[in-house]
Amino acid sequence: MRRPPTDPVIRRRREGANVRRCPMVSANPLGVVRRAAHDARAAVSLTRGGVRAYVASGLTVPLGPLTLARISRDLLAFGLSPGFGYAGAADRHPGSPAVEEDGEPGPTFADAERITRAAAGFLAAEGCAPGSRVGLLGRNSLAFAVAVAAVGRTGADLFYLNTGFPAAQLADLVHHHGLHLVLADADLARRLPDDVPTVALPGLLAADSRPGVGPVVGGGRHIILTSGTTGRPKGADRSRTPLAAVVALLSSLPYRERGTHVMAAPMFHSWGWLNHRLTSLLDTTEVMVPHPTATAVLDAAERNRADLIITTPVVLGRLAAAGPGERNLSGLRGVLVSGSLLPPDVVARFQSQFGPVLYNLYGSTEVGYVSVASPDDLLAHPDTAGLPLPGVAVRILDRHGHPVAVGHEGEIWVGSPAAFSGYIDGGDTDRRDGLVATGDAGRLDADGFLFVHGRADDLIISGGENVHPAEVETVLRAMPEVADVAAVGTPDPLFGEQVVVHVVPSADTDPAELPDLVLAHARRELAPYQRPREVVVHTELPHSETGKVMRRLLGKPSESLFGDGFEDVEPGGPARGQD
Numbered sequence: 001m002r003r004p005p006t007d008p009v010i011r012r013r014r015e016g017a018n019v020r021r022c023p024m025v026s027a028n029p030l031g032v033v034r035r036a037a038h039d040a041r042a043a044v045s046l047t048r049g050g051v052r053a054y055v056a057s058g059l060t061v062p063l064g065p066l067t068l069a070r071i072s073r074d075l076l077a078f079g080l081s082p083g084f085g086y087a088g089a090a091d092r093h094p095g096s097p098a099v100e101e102d103g104e105p106g107p108t109f110a111d112a113e114r115i116t117r118a119a120a121g122f123l124a125a126e127g128c129a130p131g132s133r134v135g136l137l138g139r140n141s142l143a144f145a146v147a148v149a150a151v152g153r154t155g156a157d158l159f160y161l162n163t164g165f166p167a168a169q170l171a172d173l174v175h176h177h178g179l180h181l182v183l184a185d186a187d188l189a190r191r192l193p194d195d196v197p198t199v200a201l202p203g204l205l206a207a208d209s210r211p212g213v214g215p216v217v218g219g220g221r222h223i224i225l226t227s228g229t230t231g232r233p234k235g236a237d238r239s240r241t242p243l244a245a246v247v248a249l250l251s252s253l254p255y256r257e258r259g260t261h262v263m264a265a266p267m268f269h270s271w272g273w274l275n276h277r278l279t280s281l282l283d284t285t286e287v288m289v290p291h292p293t294a295t296a297v298l299d300a301a302e303r304n305r306a307d308l309i310i311t312t313p314v315v316l317g318r319l320a321a322a323g324p325g326e327r328n329l330s331g332l333r334g335v336l337v338s339g340s341l342l343p344p345d346v347v348a349r350f351q352s353q354f355g356p357v358l359y360n361l362y363g364s365t366e367v368g369y370v371s372v373a374s375p376d377d378l379l380a381h382p383d384t385a386g387l388p389l390p391g392v393a394v395r396i397l398d399r400h401g402h403p404v405a406v407g408h409e410g411e412i413w414v415g416s417p418a419a420f421s422g423y424i425d426g427g428d429t430d431r432r433d434g435l436v437a438t439g440d441a442g443r444l445d446a447d448g449f450l451f452v453h454g455r456a457d458d459l460i461i462s463g464g465e466n467v468h469p470a471e472v473e474t475v476l477r478a479m480p481e482v483a484d485v486a487a488v489g490t491p492d493p494l495f496g497e498q499v500v501v502h503v504v505p506s507a508d509t510d511p512a513e514l515p516d517l518v519l520a521h522a523r524r525e526l527a528p529y530q531r532p533r534e535v536v537v538h539t540e541l542p543h544s545e546t547g548k549v550m551r552r553l554l555g556k557p558s559e560s561l562f563g564d565g566f567e568d569v570e571p572g573g574p575a576r577g578q579d
Contacts, residue, residue, distance in 0.1 A: 081239055082158075082222050082277060083120075085149025086112040089283040096258065098279075099142045100304055101288040106142055109283070115205055119150035122207035126199075128181065130155035130220060135174060135182035137161040137192070139290035140263050143201040145276060147183050148222075148267075150204065157221040159235065160268035164544060167191040172232065173225070223424060224270050224365050235424040236365045238270065245368060245418040246281065248390040252372040253359055254334040256307065260285045262300045264292040264311040270365050271338040275310045294322035302327040312339040313346070314547030316358075320350040334359055338369070340547040341452060341470060344382035345478055351379060360386060362452055366429050367436050368418025370394060371450045383474075385442070385450040392416045393435070396444055401432055406446055409466075411456050412438045441468065458551060460489030462497050465529035469551075472499060472532065475525045481509040481517050484541050486549040487532065501532040502554050504541055511537045 086098060090113035099106035107115065128134055134156045138144045151158045159177055161170060163185075171193040174182065182189075182198045189198050225233035249255070255278065263286050265272035279286060287300045292315045301309055309332065311319075316337050335354065338361035350358055356375035362385035363369035371394065373386030388394045393415035396404050404410040413435040420436075422428040430437035441459065442452040453468045460467040469487040476485045484504040489497035505514045515535035522531045542550040 081152055082148050083152030084280050085116050085146075085152070086280075087116075088280050089113075093258065093283050096283065097285045099145065099286050099288060100300075101142055101290075103303065112142070112146070115207075116146050116149045116153075119146050119204040119207045120153040122204070123150055123156075123199075124154045126181070128154040128156040132156040132181070133159060133177060133179045135159045135161050135177075135179040135184075135196075136268065137163060137170070137182055137184040137188050138201045138268075139163055139185060140267050140272070140288040141185075141201065141290060142288065143204050144267055145286070145288075146204055147201060148273075148276065151183075152220060152222065155220045157223060159223045160225060160273065162225065162233070162268060162544070163188060163266065165191075167193075176232070177223075177235065221424070222273075224268075224273060226365050234427065236420045237424055238273070238365070238420065241274065241277065241368070242417045244391055245389075245416070246278070248392070249369065249372075251390055252374075253336060253361075254308065255282060257282050258284065259308060260287060260304050260306045262287045262289060262297060262304070262306045262309045262311075264289045264297045264300075264309060264315050265339065266312075269312075269339065270363070271312070271361070272310065274369075275336075292318075294318040298322070298324060298327055298329070301329055301332060305331045307331055307333045309335045311335065311337055312547050313337055313342045314340075314543055316342070316350060317346050317547075320346050320353065323353045329354070332357055336361065338363065340544075341454060342383075343477055344474060347378050347382040351375070351382075360384075362386065362450065364438055364440075366420050367414040367438055368416050368420075370412075370414050370416065370438075373449075377449070381449060381451075383451060385452045387448055388450065389416075394444065394450055395435055396442065397432075404443075407443055409441055409443045409453060412440045412442045412450070412452065414438055458488075460487070460497050460499055462489070462492070462499060462529050463495040465527075467499055467530050472501065472522075472526065472530055476501060476503065476518060476521065479517070479521055481506055481514060483507070486541055486551060486554060488551050488554055490534075492533075498533040499530065500534040500536065502536045502538055502541060504538050 086109050089096070089098065089109040092109075094110035095108050097105055097107075098109045098112040106112075123134075128151060132154075134151050136144065136147055136151070136158055138147070148158070159173075159179060161173065161182070165173070167190075170191050173179075174193055174196050179196060182192055182196055183201050183204070184192060184198050185201050189200070192198060220239075221237045222239045223235040224238045225235055259282065261275065261279075261284050263272060263275065265275065267273055267276050276286065278284070285304070287304050287306060289296050289300055292311065294315075297309060297311065297315065297319060300306065316335070319335075332354075335350075335357050336359045342360050347358065347360070356379065358375055358378055360373040360378060361369055362371045362373075369389060370392055371386040371388045373381075373384050377384055377386050395413045395415075396408070396410040397413050398404050398410050413432065415435045429439070439456055440452050441454060441456045442450060444450055454470045458469050460469065467487075467489070472487040473485050476482055476487075482503050483506045486502045488500055488502070490500050492498040501518065503514060503518060505511045509517075514537050518535045519532065536554075542553045544550060
């Protein structure tokens, strides 16, 4: 295949591996207008607080007729899908910075839109079209952001691949979903199977546009994969977020138009992806952090005078441990966290060092975002997931589907306009009377605050008593000798299950002494049925990118679990081999 020198590098490791080409199809612009009108009607029905938030965010600033004409043109071309990309910001604020990465200023919105159009033309010429399937494997970067919009404009379906997946899991997903092409960071491409063509992500930024290629109105599907903590990750189409759900977030979080956001949550995950999508609405500058160490995140926030940090619980733990130091973070109005359970001790430590800027969001790939805990909420209840968002219904049901009493535990069910319609393979989660099961256990208190106890499937039943791993982990994490901990249940002939804890020692703790210290602490602080019967010491525990413990991987030899190149989830083998 002949290519200009500026084209991205196409890698085909085996002869005959070709990108499947699918014919372009026409789409009706009226469909885009009707969808926009439907979302607009939904937004009008929001609460007064939501409307006030919409105004406070700066989104009602009057626009001139020429700007409105450009935005209308781009909406007709790209719809309200992720393919809209930088088009709206380029229409409104063409000279403002779109991205900062590697400590250097990036392109303006106008330049980012030009790059996106060129990349879309290149990908379409390479066979990306309605009916084709493309994978995206990369860390936070301008190239990743361009790929999201560029693939969307070709009409191809885009699958977001977790950078923490090992080679074997990536190969399974690529073949299971029939991906024709994968866009990947150069160092991650080596994990991909030999028989899939790949495009180097940075090369998209230098792509030459091809003539005669027009956008597909509305774009293809954008498939977010679940974390895979219980097996093969499932795919959910999250292409469209109702405007009512977006304004509900604006009413609960300190978003502002033309702000600066440090992107320290992976953009392949629902939380990072949603915040990147909001740039189409808010015209914010994104500071890309591909490797979110505490130093990288805090330095980026100070350097850019950021008003928001978007991150995950595992990164928040790093920030709480490091503290702000001498940095000037006076412009920071919010640290927005989502992705997994937030340990209350981390909440307290972070708030004491950074002040009342922490917001905790609860949700899932399947139901969207459910509740938000504000800084004041977290000061009063460090373990709360907050109050339900406007327009979201939360119910706590028992295993028979009946509501439980206030303060009692059950499974969390959610009714939300942002709930998904089912997995792309035809499967679904449980549904009942307009509610969707989250699979999480929790309770609502008398004031309506939600408390999430953990996955219902992770519940340990020992001697007829229910033990939530989080209850055990919170107590043991308070030990200065413990850097990380996860509790799991293992079969026991007498009690049904017994509690086993996997721990990581702090830097100045002797690993050989830690099991006895943990057992002694548990005897003092935990009920008899909650106490671990076994302690396994590791150098690291397996976490997903958003901080979820991969419990199904615990207790097995690390060599058989993680394969080659599993760089973002690297547990060490046990230091004391009870397993």
